Amino acid sequence: MNNFKRIFPFVIPYKKYAYMNILFNVLYALFSTLSFVSLIPMMQVLFDQTKRNTEMPVYKGIWELKKYGEDYLSYYITNTTDTFGVGRTLSIMVAIIISIFLLKNLCDYFAMFFITFLRNGVLKDMRNAMYKKTIELPLAFYSEKRKGDVISRIAGDVTEVQNSFLSILELIVKEPLTIVFTLITMVTISMQLTLFVFIFIPVSGYVISVIGKQLKRKSTKAQEEQGTFLSTIEETMGGLKVVKGYNAENYFNRVFQESTQRFFILSNSIGNRQNLASPASEFMGIMVIAILLWYGGHMVLIEKTLNGASFIAYMGLAYNILTPAKSISKASYAIKRGNAAAERVLEILDQENTITSKIDAVEKSSFDSEIEIQNINFKYEDENVLKDFSLTVKKGQTVALVGQSGSGKSTIANLLTRFYDVNKGTITIDGIEIRDLNLKSLRGLMGLVTQDSILFNDTIKANISLGKLDATDEEIIEALKIANAFEFVNDLPKGIYTNIGDSGNKLSGGQKQRLSIARAVLKNPPIMILDEATSALDTESEKFVQVALENMMQNRTSIVIAHRLSTIQKADLIVVMQKGKIVEQGRHEELIAMNGTYNKLVTMQSLE
Numbered sequence: 001m002n003n004f005k006r007i008f009p010f011v012i013p014y015k016k017y018a019y020m021n022i023l024f025n026v027l028y029a030l031f032s033t034l035s036f037v038s039l040i041p042m043m044q045v046l047f048d049q050t051k052r053n054t055e056m057p058v059y060k061g062i063w064e065l066k067k068y069g070e071d072y073l074s075y076y077i078t079n080t081t082d083t084f085g086v087g088r089t090l091s092i093m094v095a096i097i098i099s100i101f102l103l104k105n106l107c108d109y110f111a112m113f114f115i116t117f118l119r120n121g122v123l124k125d126m127r128n129a130m131y132k133k134t135i136e137l138p139l140a141f142y143s144e145k146r147k148g149d150v151i152s153r154i155a156g157d158v159t160e161v162q163n164s165f166l167s168i169l170e171l172i173v174k175e176p177l178t179i180v181f182t183l184i185t186m187v188t189i190s191m192q193l194t195l196f197v198f199i200f201i202p203v204s205g206y207v208i209s210v211i212g213k214q215l216k217r218k219s220t221k222a223q224e225e226q227g228t229f230l231s232t233i234e235e236t237m238g239g240l241k242v243v244k245g246y247n248a249e250n251y252f253n254r255v256f257q258e259s260t261q262r263f264f265i266l267s268n269s270i271g272n273r274q275n276l277a278s279p280a281s282e283f284m285g286i287m288v289i290a291i292l293l294w295y296g297g298h299m300v301l302i303e304k305t306l307n308g309a310s311f312i313a314y315m316g317l318a319y320n321i322l323t324p325a326k327s328i329s330k331a332s333y334a335i336k337r338g339n340a341a342a343e344r345v346l347e348i349l350d351q352e353n354t355i356t357s358k359i360d361a362v363e364k365s366s367f368d369s370e371i372e373i374q375n376i377n378f379k380y381e382d383e384n385v386l387k388d389f390s391l392t393v394k395k396g397q398t399v400a401l402v403g404q405s406g407s408g409k410s411t412i413a414n415l416l417t418r419f420y421d422v423n424k425g426t427i428t429i430d431g432i433e434i435r436d437l438n439l440k441s442l443r444g445l446m447g448l449v450t451q452d453s454i455l456f457n458d459t460i461k462a463n464i465s466l467g468k469l470d471a472t473d474e475e476i477i478e479a480l481k482i483a484n485a486f487e488f489v490n491d492l493p494k495g496i497y498t499n500i501g502d503s504g505n506k507l508s509g510g511q512k513q514r515l516s517i518a519r520a521v522l523k524n525p526p527i528m529i530l531d532e533a534t535s536a537l538d539t540e541s542e543k544f545v546q547v548a549l550e551n552m553m554q555n556r557t558s559i560v561i562a563h564r565l566s567t568i569q570k571a572d573l574i575v576v577m578q579k580g581k582i583v584e585q586g587r588h589e590e591l592i593a594m595n596g597t598y599n600k601l602v603t604m605q606s607l608e
Contacts, residue, residue, distance in 0.1 A: 003342035004168065007161060010122045017118040022173050024111035029177035031104035033185050036316040038097045040309050041077060054078055115169060123162040126345065130154045133348055138355045139419045148231025153348055156226055157341040164338020167331035175324035182317050189314045190306055193296055222266040223344055229259040270337070289318055355418055361438040367445055367526035367557060368430050370394050371416070376425030378411060385411050386580040398558040400568035402601065403577035409561040413531045416559070417446055447520035451532040453512035455504030460489055461496040463515060467523030475522060483518035484548035485511065510544055517548045528558045565602050574598065
């Protein structure tokens with residue numbers, strides 16, 4: 001139950017619904033018991049077994065309550081029958097029975113009515129908390145986790161936890177109280193018969209616990225497998241061109257079907273164990289009732305220690321225990337499944353976010369002098385990507401980082417934006433260490449244009465205005481003009497209100513990249529980071545994008561990570577990197593004159 005205790009804070013905002021559910025569950029349990037007790041006087045009237053009592057009984061305290069109730073009932077029946085006839089008495093008895101059953105079912109409805117708000121509220125808040133956590137966690141977390149598995153936890157596991165909460169409230173309130181009230185009434189009717197019932201209840205409980213023993217472990221495996229096939233869906237949908245281009249449909253079909261087959265086997269095993277719970281508990285209950293029929297019948301017919309009407313009501317009460325007992329066994333299985341799901345949900349919610357703002361973090365809205373990178377070391381796993389790397393970028397400068405793949409260029413961009421933190425050394429902006437800056441404030445100073453144009457399935461306006469959520473149409477159009485994108489956007493049927501499809505797939509690569517640049521332009525940050533912004537484009541698209549980049553970089557501090565060297569010849573400083581270290585730096589002409597690594601890279605690209 002530890003996992004559920006930790007999820008309990010999600011219930012607190014909806015506690016009024018929990019209280020109302022408990023209240024109506026208590027009333028349900030009470031009326032459920034009374035509905036069978038009310039049959040006793042009805043049957044006594046039917047079979048003319050009512051003890052005649054013409055004197056109003058006197059209440060003599062709680063210990064005499066049962067006798068007082070029986071005497072008052074016999075007095076009432078005697079008096080009503082003598083005055084109005086037996087037909088009137090029967091009508092009143094039927095009306096009472098109908099009223100009690102109506103109240104019982106109304107209470108059941110209201111209990112479910114209130115718990116619906118609780119369950120759906122918990123589901124909403126947990127899902128929101130999970131999503132908030134997933135977008136707050138650092139990028140390093142997703143280098144190890146499958147995205148599909150995280151989606152499975154937000155969608156499936158949270159729902160499983162929500163369903164388990166209903167089971168818990170049934171388990172601790174409604175069904176146990178029904179059993180308790182029923183047993184108390186059974187004791188008042190016949191202590192001997194009830195002791196008989198108590199002998200068989202532990203046996204029944206043991207059988208049910210044996211059936212459910214392995215359920216939690218198998219539920220965990222099933223939920224993990226669901227994460228696997230959801231990941232396969234997410235990856236294949238994202239890489240559909242590669243799947244089709246390499247005729248790999250059969251391979252991915254096989255991978256997916258193997259996963260769903262494993263899920264099928266696990267689901268069958270879990271389902272069959274759950275399905276066994278209800279018939280097993282019912283069979284054990286019927287065994288108890290069969291023995292009660294034999295033993296109780298002996299008391300009625302031979303010993304004459306119990307009247308027939310009370311015995312029939314008693315049998316109804318005994319059967320009344322079966323339904324909640326079955327529900328408890330089902331609920332206990334749901335809790336085992338929910339516990340497995342809760343572990344997976346809590347694993348995300350408990351995940352430590354290592355990249356956060358300090359409590360006393362500095363707010364900064366402007367960039368005044370320089371970015372200084374001092375002796376930084378960084379590794380993604382075991383091997384150092386950057387080794388004692390140092391660089392100073394003055395305000396207004398355009399600094400280009402060049403080098404072969406794996407030299408650590410993009411890592412610099414990841415560290416400046418604090419997508420990752422350095423292992424050693426410092427990065428400062430205007431003399432303030434970036435880990436001392438408020439994270440939103442730091443990223444507010446920077447605009448980022450990456451090699452992959454990350455766009456969302458929404459309108460052009462919605463995609464660009466991520467840079468400034470309250471931007472007017474005029475501001476967006478101005479940003480599009482600077483990004484050399486207004487012409488093609490204006491030709492679209494709905495202009496900036498055109499939906500660009502999943503990942504912007506309705507547009508060409510150059511068009512998508514110019515929208516990414518427009519987004520950065522609209523944000524209007526003092527520092528611009530361009531991470532291989534033109535490397536994925538054809539020559540014609542590159543010309544359009546290059547003009548857009550030059551427009552954007554005017555009067556700004558820019559750090560350009562470049563693969564195509566033709567795009568950075570006008571840079572104030574070109575830094576040549578190799579295996580995480582700086583091997584050369586200077587302006588384009590100076591580096592060509594050195595006839596070193598940079599000159600070789602330029603020559604190779606010219607030949608290409």
